[in-house]
Amino acid sequence: MTETSSGVAVEGAVVDMPAPRTNERPVRAAGGFMMLGVATLVTLAGAALLAVAIAMLASGAGQGGVWLLVLSVLVMLTGVVLFFGLTAVAPGEARVVQLLGRYVGTLRAPGLQWVNPITVRRPVSTRIRNHETDVTKVNDADGSPIQIATVVVWQVEDTAQAVFEVDDFVEFVAIQAETAVRHIAGSYPYDSHGEPRLSLRDNAEEINEKLSAEISIRVAAAGVKVIESRIIHLAYAPEIAHAMLRRQQAGAVVAARQRIVEGAVGMVETALAKLAEHDVVDLDEERKAAMVSNLLVVLVGDRDTQPIVNTGTLYQ
Secondary structure (H helix, E strand, O other), X not given: OXXXXXXXXXXXXXXXXXXXXXOOOEOOOEEHHHHHHHHHHHHHHHHHHHHHHHHHHHOOOOHHHHHHHHHHHHHHHHHHHHHHOEEEEOOOEEEEEEEOOEEXXXXXXXXXXXXXXXXXXXXXXXXXXXXXXXXXXXXXXOOOEEEEEEEEEEXXXXXXXXXXXXXXXXXXXXXXXXXXXXXXXXXXXOOOOOXXXXXOOOOHHHHHHHHHHHHHHHHHHHOEEEEEEEEEXXXXXXXXXXXXXXXXXXXXXXXXXXXXXXXXXXXXXHHHHHHHHOOOOOOOHHHHHHHHHHHHHHHHOOOXXXXXXXXXXXXX
16 A cells, blocks of 8 residues: 555555646736726727827927827827736636746636736636546456556646646646556456455446546646546457356356255255155155155256156165
């Protein structure tokens, strides 16, 4: 058992992921509609000043008109720059904000908001996602080739880690999920064959829990939370599937025969006890043995019995 940084122990798993260097934090943002109004007013004010400056220059105002023209252009540019700070955040989405390469914070609240116009805002989906692994051929703990596929339900929990700790968190989740599936499949046998041990086929819920725990450890560095993982395809590889099917069929036949024999012996015991209780017939040991043999043949045989009329005695 290995104790991990997230407090989850996984049997046989040695996953030493580096500690994240960046954690998500909220960014300071102003109301989007308020700043939309401010930007509009500033732009309109600059346009009004521009119109006055042009009129002054046309009337020969000289240097005063030139300065007013420059001021009007600056005011209009300020209004336009303010518009670039408006950021719309959709539900199920976050925006990771960077200022000159430095992480500033994350916008999570949906709606129109305003941040520093010169920042870079990268969208990150926080919706719940599914990842289905391909059907993978691996060897189980007994060395038998099997085919296995899983589906992983996951969600971005820390946007900063998802963006800055790995190159591509979607690809990272896919690769780590496949790695965990291969490790789990190779750590347990496909079938326990009656032995007291966990197996992929007989202990699906326990195996799914261990798979979820290992994937969670592997993707925690990317700020990803695993909601559930489940095996959706499990079978022997085609080259041994026929042999394993015959083995399972043989086991089923043996189990059925054992159950039939147990029931038949019980019925014979009951029949002998009833005959003795009601004193129907007095049987010696040899006749009891013959009766037991005949009853077992009738009860255990897999074909219909053919009655034989005995015209003599038991001893002839």
